[in-house]
Amino acid sequence: QVQLVESGGGLVQAGGSLRLSCAASGIIVSSRTMAWYRQAPGKQRELVAAITRVGSTNYADSVKGRFTISRDNAKNTVYLQMNNLRPEDTAVYFCASPLSGSWGQGTQVTVSS
Numbered sequence: 001q002v003q004l005v006e007s008g009g010g011l012v013q014a015g016g017s018l019r020l021s022c023a024a025s026g027i028i029v030s031s032r033t034m035a036w037y038r039q040a041p042g043k044q045r046e047l048v049a050a051i052t053r054v055g056s057t058n059y060a061d062s063v064k065g066r067f068t069i070s071r072d073n074a075k076n077t078v079y080l081q082m083n084n085l086r087p088e089d090t091a092v093y094f095c096a097s098p099l100s101g102s103w104g105q106g107t108q109v110t111v112s113s
Helices: none
Strands: 003-007 010-013 018-025 034-039 046-051 057-059 067-072 077-082 091-097 107-112
Touching: 003 091, 018 034, 018 091, 018 107, 034 067, 034 077, 046 067, 046 077, 057 067
Parallel strands: 010 107
Antiparallel strands: 003 018, 018 077, 034 046, 034 091, 046 057, 067 077, 091 107
């Protein structure tokens, strides 16, 4: 059974930083594409960043240069480092293994102006 458990969300002022973690069990994060999505109130869920099995990364245009996705194979954990946060980054952030259809429960990120 696949479990993805996010942590690291919270309240931060604009310009601040947060690091989200996604601890995985039941899958090996280095063996598949892992991704972070977010959903703001009243908006559709959107892809924020993804990292492939071979380590290639891609980002939404809105977060390029500010967010970094990475993984620690030894800890079987995926991270999202978020710098220079903006109020429009406020959302619930979800970790996912898209091809396996597995999702975490989400972690709230709130950026105050």
